[in-house]
Amino acid sequence: MKDLKDIKFWLFDLDNTLYDGATKVFDQVDKKMSKFISEKLNVGIEEARRIQKNYFQEYNTTLNGMIKHHKIDADEFLEFVHDVDLSFLNKDKDLEDEIKKLEGKKIIFTNGSRAHALNVTKRIGIDKLFDGIFDIRDCEFIPKPSKEPYKKLVENYKIEPQYCIFFEDIARNLKPAYELGMKTVWIKNNEPWAAKYSDSNFINYKTDNLAKFLKEINELR
């Protein structure tokens, strides 16, 4: 872990990274997406679910597929799917303490919306700790793991990739970061599609506890 001593750019995915996937926040978003498709395309929920998963597979976000094939309004979609119950998402004092101690720029990099990132980080008690949120609009609706948003993010925040580390629960999203020269950390989980490629060489570290991992880095300094 010594190689993480000089990190000065900290990139965090949002969902299932800054909070535990077991909280089922993203499960609700997932269900809202099915509902949106069912209503928009006038199909049953089973069919909507099939379409949703196909688009996710093919275009990396359901939203991207819906824009390409059905010309839907992105803002309407994002607002609808992120309108979920976050009341059981608790303050995370350990995470707050460790993020506070990190030196350098801290940025959230999400395939979701800025509003959702703000709602979630407020619940956890870490909303004031970041220098920026790079959301799906900033990505111009080209989601991770396409290379474009990573490059745009690096440019926007003047990131030096060799001093940057990226934390993310979907293993394949770490690949472009690694290829740009960043360090990568996979947040362990049991979602088959998120864990796919988690044994690849583009993953430098793995952890099942983000706060603890950050603590170890903070103790190197």
Ligand SMILES: [Mg+2]
């Ligand atoms: Mg995630």
